[in-house]
Amino acid sequence: MDSFSDGWLITALIILILGSAFFSSSETGMVAINRYRLRHLARQGHRAAVRVESLLRRTDRLLSVILIGNNFVNNFAATVAAILAIRWLGDSGAAVAPVVITLVMLVFAEITPKTYAALKPERIAFPASVVLKPLQVLLAPLVWFVNGISMVFLKLAGAQTRNSDDDHLSPEELRTVVNEAGGLIPEKHQKMLLNILDLESVTVEDIMIPRNEMVGVDIDDDMDEIMSTLRASQHTRLPVYRSDPNNMLGLLHLRKLSRLLLKEDINKAELMQHTVEPYFVPEGTSLNRQLINFQNARRRIGIVVDEYGDVLGLVTLEDILEEIVGEFTTDxxxxxxxxxxxxxxxxxxxxxxxxxxxxxxxxxxxxxxxxxxxxxxxxxxxxxxxxxxxxxxxxxxxxxxxxxxxxxxxxxxxxxxxxxxxxx
Known part of the structure; x- marks a missing residue:
């Protein structure tokens, strides 16, 4: 009869150790799973991912369920191990049992399952959610009671008890993700993504054509000199000013002048009719902000001015795009x-x-x-x-x-x- 009951106790102990391994691996797997991949799979309708994402919405409740289950099976396993040790070794078994069960639990119920779960979180979290989901409902009253007591002590300690939305990546964290993507993202695309992140820290002064290098039309010049400038220009848009770039009159689109340039009797009044109002850009404007401003204003070129209204230079949409994709040349x-x-x-x-x-x-x-x-x-x-x-x-x-x-x-x-x- 004793050997029969010992067999049941050994079987129960093995089941309890496996139960402890399940809860330990579930805890690590749920915490270690990639939240962004999980969200992607959930949006694609992956049932297990939807279930895990639902559990992770209230991490405190999920961890409470896991810890309650884990502590229950651990304590039960320690009790069963102590009974077996006393039966086999007598009174001295009470001293041996804690040492043996601790080593067994560490290897088979803690270190091994948690390490595997950290390496393969999806393989653990997805199937574990099938058990944890109904268990969360079953243990809801106990979870509520335990969490209530825990919250009281947390508030006394001055800790923030509300759930904070910390799933959003900061720009620097996103930069790290892109850098560590390795072969998942082509090198050229990786560089473009990093360049986009840099747009926030780069201003229009960093990429503008400085005032002394601007090619423009001084409307006070002779008409022959103006026509020579227009016909020799390598740019499609030129600033038009009077005497000094600070007296900016507008921007001239040469494509709209293609027919007009063939005429020999063109005059300044006709040029001014094709000149649009200048678009000014304050110094210090970040490139990502200016990219949006160009889009909203439907403009491709802007005149950069300082706080006094003096012209500093000229910035174009192409300049900003080159900051993202690189120069439009190979070498x-x-x-x-x-x-x-x-x-x-x-x-x-x-x-x-x-x-x-x-x-x-x-x-x-x-x-x-x-x-x-x-x-x-x-x-x-x-x-x-x-x-x-x-x-x-x-x-x-x-x-x-x-x-x-x-x-x-x-x-x-x-x-x-x-x-x-x-x-x-």
Whole structure:
């Protein structure tokens, strides 16, 4: 009779250990499951995903059910193990049972199932939800009672007891997700996604064509000179101003002038009839905001102005799009008119070239937190207008000033320190 009852007790102990393993793995699987993949599967009608998502809406109730079940089977298993130990070993079994059952529970009911659940959360969470869902309903009164007591102590400790919606990713967290996507996202698409995230931190001044490089039409010039500018222009839209860009009159779309340009007796009044009101952009506007503004205003070009209304430069929709998809060329260093590669691995760069363009073209990492151009970076470093043939080092980059004109660095030779020729 005793051997028969021992067999039942051993069977019960094995079932309880398996039950503990189930609750332990369920807890880890539910917590470790990818919420975004789960939401995607649920929207596609995956039944198990819908069930798990429903359970996770109230994580406190789900964890309470799991912990109640886990504690019940653990305590019951400890009791059964103690009975068996006393039967087999006598009074000394009471001291041996806790050690043995602890080791067994750690290996078979805690570490092993939880590790597997962390590695394969869907394989555990989906089937476990079939049991946990009705169990949540069955234990609802007990869960409510236990959670009520827990909430009282949490409030006394000053903890926030309301469910917070923390499933939303911050931009930096989303950047990490994209970076860790690996082969799931093509490298080019990955870079585009990261560029989109960067639009918030980049302003129109970072990509605009500066005022001194703007190509426009001064309506006070002779008509022959104006026509020469229009016919030689490589741009489809040109700003029109009177005497000074600060006196901006509008923007001229050359495609609308295609027939008019064939006439020889065209006059300024006809040009002004085809000029649309200028669209002004305040300095400091982020690129993502400006992209929306261009869309809402149905414009493709804007005049960047400072707080005093003075013109700083010109920004286009194409400039913003290039920040996302990259330049519309295959070899930026080879095609850029401002960056000239040299045989020794260095590059001769125009001082007015934007640092972001240099970094993008050459895959460098020149600092972009302060000045926006190479000239500005050099002047900030030296705190003075330099002479030619001066060399400086900014971070990992060696800069040799080649030409200075009109109080600005016109050209400099730049090389990465890793490309510095070795001394003989």
């Amino acid at each position: 930026l260093a080879a095609t850029s008119q401002d960056i000239h590669p040299q045989e020794d691995g260095s590059h001769v760069i125009d001082g007015a070239t934007h640092l972001r363009e240099i970094n993008r073209s050459l895959d460098w990492d020149l600092p972009t937190g302060g000045p926006r151009t190479l000239n500005g970076l050099i002047l900030e470093y030296l705190q003075d207008i330099p002479d030619a043939n001066i060399s400086i080092r900014v971070g990992d980059y060696l800069i040799e000033i080649l030409q200075v004109k009109d109080n600005m660095v016109k050209a400099a030779k730049v090389r990465h320190a890793s490309n510095e020729p070795e001394a003989p």
